[in-house]
Amino acid sequence: MKGILICGEPKEKKITSVSKELITTGKGLSSVLDQSLDFLLIGEKCENAAIEAANLGVDRVLTVQGPGSSDLHPERLVAILAQVCKQNDPMVILLGQTDMGRDVAPRLAAKLGANVCMDCVDLVFDESSKELILTKPVYGGNAMAQWALKNHRQLVVTMRPRSEKPAEPDPSHKGRMESISIEFEETQIRTQLMETTCTEGKGIKLEEAKVIVAGGGGIGGSEGFGLIQELAVVLGAAVGITRVPSDENWMPKSLEIGQTGHMVSPNLYIAVGISGAPQHLSGCSHSKIIVAINKDPEASIFGMADFGIVGDYREVLPALIEKLKALKE
Amino acid sequence: MNIIVCIKQIQDPEIPASKFRLGADGKKVIPPEGIPPVINPYDEQAVELALRIKEKRGGQITILTIGEEGASRAVKHALAMGADEGILLQDLTFEGSDSLATAHILTRAIQKIEEFDLILCGRQAADWDEGLVGSILAENLELPLVTLAESADFIEDRWRVKRVILDGYQIFAAPSPAVLTVSHELGPPRLPSGWGIITASKKEIPVWDAKFIGTEPTQIGADASRKKLIKLFIPQRERKCDKIEGEKPEDATSRLVEKLRTAGVL
The missing domain is CATH 3.40.50.1220 (TPP-binding domain)
Incomplete structure (x- = not known):
């Protein structure tokens, strides 16, 4: 296992704010663990989003071409992600606790046989104990739990939005871009996405x-x-x-x-x-x-x-x- | 339609924050005195969805839970709401199981139940708030999964499921049998009827143990847990509140506006 992989989310030719927050978390981990930091984008026409991510201090931006990610089927995402993880064998896989992360992370962890922790607000590596320390709200936010984890097993983590500041552009460190192609069996897709409707539409997000x-x-x-x-x-x-x-x-x-x-x-x-x-x-x-x-x-x-x-x-x-x-x- | 609903009994999550206590070792939550544990509210909504489907399509609802003798309370509640049968999965080796281990135990139990069309779980348990078990269960059983269901029905030959997303919803179609995790947008669950409570109290709840369902000893219990709890703590959200009380609305709001302007947020 090597490296840290962020599953980013593109939105309207940019990356989401949560994706930038994940880069902040990922950078912290990659420097203390001395590991490379990859940022993955899935979806069609995400070139501009990829350029934005490459300027935020990651080592590599991986893009997988596919249909518009807003409609992207969770099972398809899991199938693609599982392949990327098999090819790259990252030690930590970071996602946002978003519509996508909530759905995809548990399935991905089960497929990879990885450890998993959902909805964390903090993820750091403790150098003295050589353990990853995860913090997450429990009991509806009444309490916080802190867990330690040896990092000899792959780990999938979702981070709660707004847990970190979004990463700022880093002109000294430009990530290289790589487009990868992934193949998976269509028979792995068991459900059919019929419709996606946004009701919030008008007004300020x-x-x-x-x-x-x-x-x-x-x-x-x-x-x-x-x-x-x-x-x-x-x-x-x-x-x-x-x-x-x-x-x-x-x-x-x-x-x-x-x-x-x-x-x-x-x-x-x-x-x-x-x-x-x-x-x-x-x-x-x-x-x-x-x-x-x-x-x-x-x-x-x-x-x-x-x-x-x-x-x-x-x-x-x-x-x-x-x-x-x-x-x- | 034969439906399995997986439920968990937890400490009542609706207790006021002021009654929430941690043990001195910082590793346990102290159950509040005089407030009995309840069925996890998201699981209660999963039972409600099962009942709505049964009302329309007929069939049988089986409740599954893991726990000690006391956990049959939650099962009885589901039976009183209208579920048909309950099974308690109980074994010393199950104690201290994390989400992955829980999913393993449920997987093995469900493999013992031959015929079913749907498995429902709450979207998460309101104690550890992980939201893992339903999804991992589906992966283990290699069944189609739709998470965060707000409603579901069996139309023609497939499950039609409305899934909640942050800005709206999605519609999924899934072949049977499928696994759904149920979200609170489904709406409030029904209250048990008097008759329901009487019938439920008379029902036997069979107990299935590790040997019977065939769990792998290395996969379950506290020893299999992948993470080590360091501590629990109460987050500090307190702010010093500048509270305006007993003033006429005109005066109170004038002062508030002034303060907000000084703070630079207006």
Whole structure:
């Protein structure tokens, strides 16, 4: 086994922010382990994304030509990845805890007979014990677990988005590009992908938003989200939700922030009617400033916020919207 | 449609964070006093999906779990919801098994069940939050897998599965038998009925041991675990909150806006 392999994700001729974060993690490991760092991209027309990755300080960018990766079938990805791993025999395989990583990593590990750890926030090599140290949130974010692993067995790891800073361009170290061809048996593909539909489409993407207004169970119903949306418009913000509005169908499920939804880190996060469950907080705790608006002064969200207003959102939000409108004019 | 649902009994994940405690050695979670363990909520939703399919297509639902005698509580809950049978996989050698070992035990148990059309697992267990067992089980059994299912039905000769993705959904078709991991977007599971609770309490839950299902001793238990737990710790998310209380909304929001401008986020 040698080297570290990152499974990158291309998006609109670039690589995703999570892919850049994986490069940061990968670089740290490769320097302390003295191993080469490969970055893999699968999908058609990913040349521009490959060039971007090559400038971020990896040793090699491998591209596998294939159909558009957004629609790429998870089984196909696993088949391709398993082949790449057999050819290159990396000691660590890094993926993001994304739609792709969540699905692909467990299957890949099973196929390779590798160790696997999902949803890590930290991965380092401890030189004194010669062990890899993995840290991951457990019990819905109530606790963190730290595991040690001898690195004599292949390891597949997914890293939670926003766990690291994205890698910056490194002009002194340009990765070389290699296109590889992979063959696998079509009979390995057991399921058929019929359709992919994106429902989030309009508005600002949560991951990219500088300001987010999020509503929780305390909003009490879909009507209440009218105020949330109004505030978001005034602020140029994206709207997010917690588990309760999602379960109760008050708002589209694709807006959920937290352990099983979006991981966000805006400059300003306004949590309205949100109690502060760890499952939700683990998706927004990297925000620069958190504001809590809740009528329960004992709500645990206040302990995790920088600023808070104790009060009914039906009274607080209209006043806040007025203030912000006046400020704009 | 004969459906197998794999479930796990865990500490109630809905307890408030203030009741969450770690042992002094930093390696164990202390179960909160007076709050009994529950069926993993994602697995409960897998049972719900099985029941929805059964209502439409008929068939039999079998619940599988690994654990000590106490784990039959979770099985009883699933039976009370409407599942038909439960099996408890129990053996001293199973203790301390990690996700890979768990998948191995379930694989061997399922190989003992001759006829089935679908295997359902929750997307992850709300204790270790790994999300590995269902996928590895599918690989072990060489069966088609769709993860994060929000709904599923058997149409013509295939499973049609709606899979949740971050920005929307995908539709997959899979031949039978297939493995699905079930996501919470499926919606709240039903409550057990009074009649369900009575019938469940009368049902025998057979116990299958390592010898009966034929697990490989080197693959299971704490010794087979691939990672060594160093410690557990509670993450520090606390911030010092500047809290405005007991003021009129106009005044409170004025002060908030000012503070946010000073902080440079407005």
